[in-house]
Amino acid sequence: MNVLVYLVPLALGLGLAGLGAFLWSMRNGQYEDLEGAAHRVLDDEDLPRSSDVPKTPG
């Protein structure tokens, strides 16, 4: 059962990390406008123009 000595803190640590990430993203205002975020992802202006993107071979 020695394996518990590091597995349990690891499990709790992962859980806490998830909780921390959620709280951070909420404080950061990431849940203020879920509908807008769904549309913003379609906005291509932040990408380099298609001619600049190197073509993948094949």
Next chain:
Amino acid sequence: MAEVRDFSIFVRPAEGGKSAMDLAVEGIHCAACMRAIEKGLSNEPGVAGARVNLANRRVTVEWDPVRSSAERILDRMDQIGFKAYPFSVGRAESAEKAEEKRLLICLAVAGFAAMNIMLLSVSVWAGNISDITPETRDFFHWLSALIALPAATYAGRPFFESAGRALRARAVNMDVPISLGVILALGMSVVETLNHAEHAYFDSAIMLLFFLLVGRYLDRAMRRRTRAVATNLAALKAETAVKFVSETEIRTLPVNALVPGDLVLVRPGERISVDGVIIDGRSEIDSSLVTGETRPAAVATGANVYAGTLNLTGTIRVRVSAAEEGTLLAEVQALLDKATENRSAYVQLADRAARLYAPVVHVTALVTFLGWLAYGIGWHDALIIAITVLIITCPCALGLAIPAVQVVASGALFKNRILLNAGDALERFAVVDTVAFDKTGTLTQPVASLMNAEDIEPGLIALAGRLALTSRHPLATGIAKAVGAMEPVPGASEEPGIGVTAEIDGQKAFLGKPEAVGMAFEAGAVLLARPSASLIAVTWGDRKAIIAIGQRLRPDAKEAIQALKAAGYRLMILSGDHEAAVREVAETLEIETYAGGLKPQDKIARLEALRAEGHLALMVGDGLNDAPALAAAHVSMSPIEATHVAQAEADAVFIGDRLSPVATSLAIGRKAHRIMVENLWLAVIYNFIAVPLAIAGWVTPLIAALAMSGSSILVTLNALRAGRKASVGKPATESLS
């Protein structure tokens, strides 16, 4: 006099010496709109940033106050092609937002704790039937306690606080048994862990909190969304007033920047946006939206005017005043206070259930304890079993049964463009059997339009529309708008109080008072058929006609009324307008019960009389004079165009031209109520199965976990049915005493 706009009241200071402002924007719906607005504003010199919120249809702009101004930014929005209206986020809305955020954090904490404790609990359950050593089990229990105790202390606060408030007021709400269950489960688990017992209930306590927080959070999120839409709609009305900042200088201000004592200018054809006293000028006032009276009244210096009335003929100066003794506003306010007091006697379904439920559960637990003690198993074991009874009956399903339905049903109303102001309005919709309508602005459209277009030759109507463009008189504006005239007649001139004259193709054309062109007799004939109409004559050479302008019924009024009738509701019209005008509408809509010339207290008296006969009424109204009746009725609705006071009292507000939302709300309310009752019964059945097991002492933490999550999921799934399309069915037959 140059007009200067001043929106400074909406500007708030932001970080780094910048200014910020929130705008409600019409017509944002796609990624392209968002980009256009954000880029367009950012290119404006001085603007530091602009961010669109698509969910709320709002834009937040920040700028350097030295290099730009609120007015410049609004002009820029106009150029980009979006109508934007500044507004301030109300205190209620920011409070709700903060509360929603707090619930979300509590939910996250409870979710984290529930997952981690369940991980440990499942190991214990599995170990108990195989080979877990007592030391390992104790270690897992202590670990669970380490997570559960702080998490419950934090995430349980919404329930503990609410239960504390209820107890201090010597009442019981659903949060009392919830808090008690959670606290006892945690306390017992700690004691059991100390005793190296096989079972601990940390997982049950935290899971309970998690499920209940989900319900609370959804409820709050729905309510905030409704509030945001309502705030936007209020902003889109963009009510402004022209204020004298000095003897000669005027400035256009948003209405909420005005304080009592300010002087405002109201020109003919403008809606008066403040309550006050005329200090200069004479005019005629159309008070139809405020009192229901459709005939204009003459006013002069010293007369009181009310927000929402329409200034017809003359320019007046008004001193803004607060509600004073003896004015209509003060009278309405007094009636409102009284009506609100009476209504607070209503007890929500959830609280009624809690009142029945809490004593039964607590007595059952006590009897279980005493029973086992008498049987002779020792006080420790008896206490453990009694607490298990409390844990298993802890109203997880009951706590979700009603909020879940409310969330789904108010979402369905929202889709039908009905905004719910009060959470418990749904259950009150369900029990009414009478619908009382105000006439003006409720059954009829808030804006006057042509009533007899089909009787007049089209050429003459079109001409009337073009002539009307020359005048600012509200009746003329109404004609122009109804006809859709775009092109004014060149050379037309207006003689105030008489009408508009022009010469077209060598023939004289006229639009105005029938008496001015000797058409008083024809006018009388039209008036006989339409007693509520305002009449205007139009002539062109020999061709002449009388145009009747008046309150048109809402386009689907007939169908909506028929549907309500078919569903078995008793219908009535309670109007402040004169009897003849009310009769005309009542006959058209085939509503048998109607009364005209009612004062605010008369409307309340009618509703009280109904209540005395055992009938509960839905009141639908929009005017200042309806507000007390809206507050006194069992449940109430207003159209979005209603006066502020009326809208504040209404339990629900509907958007748009149509009257059908009234029937829709009743149908959804009834369906929601039925599902709430079903859910309560489901919770009762669950208890009938679970409680005997608990009393027998057979409930392990595993069974508790399965039973709680199973019943919660069941009531939530059942609640989802409230969102499906509801038909207009029969009204409730049960009546509440």
